[in-house]
């Protein structure tokens with residue numbers, strides 16, 4: 001399992017003396033995709049150590065995290081429970097078809113009830129109901145996930161100035177920032193609207209992980225395209241041409257938005273001449289099948 005660096009070539013950046021590589025975390029594992037593998041790895045060790053035989057987690061119906069936990073349970077010998085936001089829709093979408101085929105048992109919660117997903121009283125109740133599962137929060141973000149994500153940067157064998165990454169809960173960015181220990185510049189692209197809130201969230205995650213505070217990072221909150229999992233024609237057009245030009249598969253929820261933002265920032269001169277940039281491909285390609293089905297379009 002390797003996440004190689006792929007250099008991308010284009011006059012757009014090469015005329016500014018900028019070099020760009022993609023860290024292909026999407027290639028780390030065939031089914032436990034990208035950053036979800038980094039986030040889950042130490043949680044699996046912890047679950048084994050504490051002698052749990054079941055993983056329980058939360059997510060939306062198209063969640064990369066749900067798919068990843070289902071696959072990890074199957075590969076590493078845990079039963080898995082997925083607590084899903086919203087009602088059951090049959091036939092199951094491609095993400096949930098995959099999850100159930102990997103042995104995951106699905107339970108549905110109303111959007112209202114789902115809000116209790118991190119309430120300690122509710123979690124104790126779930127723990128009793130399912131006989132002591134190892135509980136992983138929505139999106140997989142906890143201190144062990146941050147630890148796993150520090151390994152993304154440990155695994156980049158070149159020198160560079162900037163590292164870019166899409167962000168949902170902020171766990172992956174927290175790991176990247178902590179792993180760099182104040183070196184280089186980190187640029188995060190929140191996939192949701194109002195992503196400014198992530199700043200505090202990420203600071204807290206880092207603080208809980210190693211007690212440090214770093215200021216070599218920023219969030220670029222302008223490329224959410226209307227909100228989480230929302231798309232616009234210009235995003236889809238960009239993705240199509242970028243994928244074709246660079247032989248790089250993208251998905252619209254995270255990586256499409258990050259690359260759109262990154263290319264736009266390059267065009268606007270955000271990065272100094274001569275910058276060396278690494279963009280992290282966090283994976284998530286499993287979501288494309290459901291997206292295409294839902295929107296009736298080809299990506």
Ligand SMILES: *Cc1c(COP(=O)(O)O)cnc(C)c1O
Pocket residue numbers: 034035036064065139141166167168169170171172173254255282283284285
């Ligand atoms: C989950 C996910 C993210 C967001 O990761 P966080 O650690 O929650 O910020 C980014 N990209 C992809 C493809 C993902 O599946």
